[in-house]
Amino acid sequence: MSYRVKLNVFEGPFDLLVYLIEHARMSIYDIQVSEITTQYIDYVKEMKEADVTLSSEFMVLAAELLEIKSKMLLPRTVMDEVGSEVYEDPRTELVAKLQEYKRFKSISAMLEERAADAAAALEKPQEDLAEFTGEPDEYLLLDTEQFRAAFELFLQRKKRMEELREHHIRTEKERITTEVRMAGIREFFKAEGLRETDFRRLVPNIEDKYDISVTFSSVLEMMKERTLDAEQKKLFGDILVKATDQLFEEGESNGRE
Amino acid sequence: MAGNKTIKSAIESMMFVWGEPLSVKAVADIFNTDKKEIYDCFKELQEEYEQEGRGIVIREVNKSFQFVTRKENLDYIERLCTPVRKRRLSQSALETLAIVAYKQPVTKGEIEAIRGIRCDRVMDGLIKKRLVDEVGRADSVGRPILYGTTDEFLKQFGFETLKDLPEIEDIEGALIEEDEDAPVIDGVLGQMSLEDL
Numbered sequence: 001m002s003y004r005v006k007l008n009v010f011e012g013p014f015d016l017l018v019y020l021i022e023h024a025r026m027s028i029y030d031i032q033v034s035e036i037t038t039q040y041i042d043y044v045k046e047m048k049e050a051d052v053t054l055s056s057e058f059m060v061l062a063a064e065l066l067e068i069k070s071k072m073l074l075p076r077t078v079m080d081e082v083g084s085e086v087y088e089d090p091r092t093e094l095v096a097k098l099q100e101y102k103r104f105k106s107i108s109a110m111l112e113e114r115a116a117d118a119a120a121a122l123e124k125p126q127e128d129l130a131e132f133t134g135e136p137d138e139y140l141l142l143d144t145e146q147f148r149a150a151f152e153l154f155l156q157r158k159k160r161m162e163e164l165r166e167h168h169i170r171t172e173k174e175r176i177t178t179e180v181r182m183a184g185i186r187e188f189f190k191a192e193g194l195r196e197t198d199f200r201r202l203v204p205n206i207e208d209k210y211d212i213s214v215t216f217s218s219v220l221e222m223m224k225e226r227t228l229d230a231e232q233k234k235l236f237g238d239i240l241v242k243a244t245d246q247l248f249e250e251g252e253s254n255g256r257e
Numbered sequence: 258m259a260g261n262k263t264i265k266s267a268i269e270s271m272m273f274v275w276g277e278p279l280s281v282k283a284v285a286d287i288f289n290t291d292k293k294e295i296y297d298c299f300k301e302l303q304e305e306y307e308q309e310g311r312g313i314v315i316r317e318v319n320k321s322f323q324f325v326t327r328k329e330n331l332d333y334i335e336r337l338c339t340p341v342r343k344r345r346l347s348q349s350a351l352e353t354l355a356i357v358a359y360k361q362p363v364t365k366g367e368i369e370a371i372r373g374i375r376c377d378r379v380m381d382g383l384i385k386k387r388l389v390d391e392v393g394r395a396d397s398v399g400r401p402i403l404y405g406t407t408d409e410f411l412k413q414f415g416f417e418t419l420k421d422l423p424e425i426e427d428i429e430g431a432l433i434e435e436d437e438d439a440p441v442i443d444g445v446l447g448q449m450s451l452e453d454l
Binding site: 011012014057061100101104107109112114115116117118120121122123124126129 | 274275323326334348349358359373416
């Protein structure tokens with residue numbers, strides 16, 4: 001077929017179909033379905049070759065056209081309620097759709113004209129009416145530089161607060177360590193000049209579970225170092241903590257850590 | 258009770274300050290009088306501006322009024338400065354808007370059935386441009402959103418009310434007599450000819 005469509009942009013399948021019908025100088029009421037279908041499908045093919053993504057709606061109408069085309073080949077009379085033969089045109093529905101589409105197409109042309117005409121009258125946008133309302137907005141008398149400085153100050157303060165908060169959390173987490181407690185225990189024995197003591201006396205705050213457990217593990221650690229020895233006579237009984245000679249020797253040679 | 262002259266004078270000042278379309282209702286509330294009276298005052302004032310051929314005219318948009326320039330003066334204004342022009346709507350936007358305007362309240366599905374193509378993007382654009390808005394929900398299955406046109410639409414397309422939308426027959430300018438060959442198709446569509454479009 002020599003017919004060739006320039007790659008116009010069509011707003012949709014109806015737009016294309018209406019164009020083809022008008023181009024072929026056909027009456028919308030007597031569409032040569034076979035011819036138009038061929039043209040329509042040719043166009044869709046051409047679009048595909050041109051690598052234009054056609055929406056699926058174009059294919060739907062192609063299918064509808066083919067359906068109508070095939071129906072045109074079949075006997076087209078049906079019986080109505082009274083039993084007389086009625087001519088039924090398979091194109092009727094499509095024609096109605098196309099008519100409605102064309103109708104809105106012409107309305108849109110009218111609207112376009114109206115818009116162009118109405119745009120010739122200019123309006124003034126509403127101004128800031130705050131000064132008329134008795135409660136005018138307070139304006140900041142700042143230039144950009146001042147505003148920037150103020151904002152930076154705010155950012156700095158925010159950063160400082162964040163740092164502070166971070167630090168605060170850290171101090172809470174950083175509770176006394178075994179190392180510190182071990183040094184404390186060594187000092188305790190030396191200062192008191194004791195060789196043995198009740199475990200409880202090594203815990204500064206006997207109410208604090210953490211304090212108890214850190215002291216306990218410190219004692220265990222020092223037992224491993226052989227600077228302490230411990231004795232528990234019975235299960236859950238009092239623990240007697242004894243300092244070994246090593247503890248005092250170590251203190252003399254290495255000094256306190 | 259303020260006299261007609263006082264009201265018209267006040268309306269004029271208020272419109273000047275307000276800029277945007279000033280509603281009859283707002284003015285009626287201020288004067289504590291009925292809307293009909295205020296509407297008539299607006300109309301009289303509009304007529305006076307029109308009669309005198311002033312460079313400022315009064316535009317009505319859905320029972321609201323605002324000062325705008327006389328269209329004929331656009332050329333002079335453009336020689337003075339370049340007013341901001343609204344971008345023209347695309348063909349698909351115009352088509353969709355036409356359907357919304359004449360079929361409202363209408364669902365997206367109904368619009369798509371007429372255009373034969375999906376129009377979500379186009380509708381979003383029209384809503385963003387404040388030409389179309391949701392006006393409610395249909396009672397049908399899924400309660401789809403119903404769309405209608407806005408006052409902004411009336412303003413941009415130069416209609417005072419929706420009743421000003423021209424009859425479709427007038428737009429098409431076609432008469433049934435000219436189209437006797439056409440088979441009769443059910444509904445209003447059958448009455449129109451498309452041959453002459």
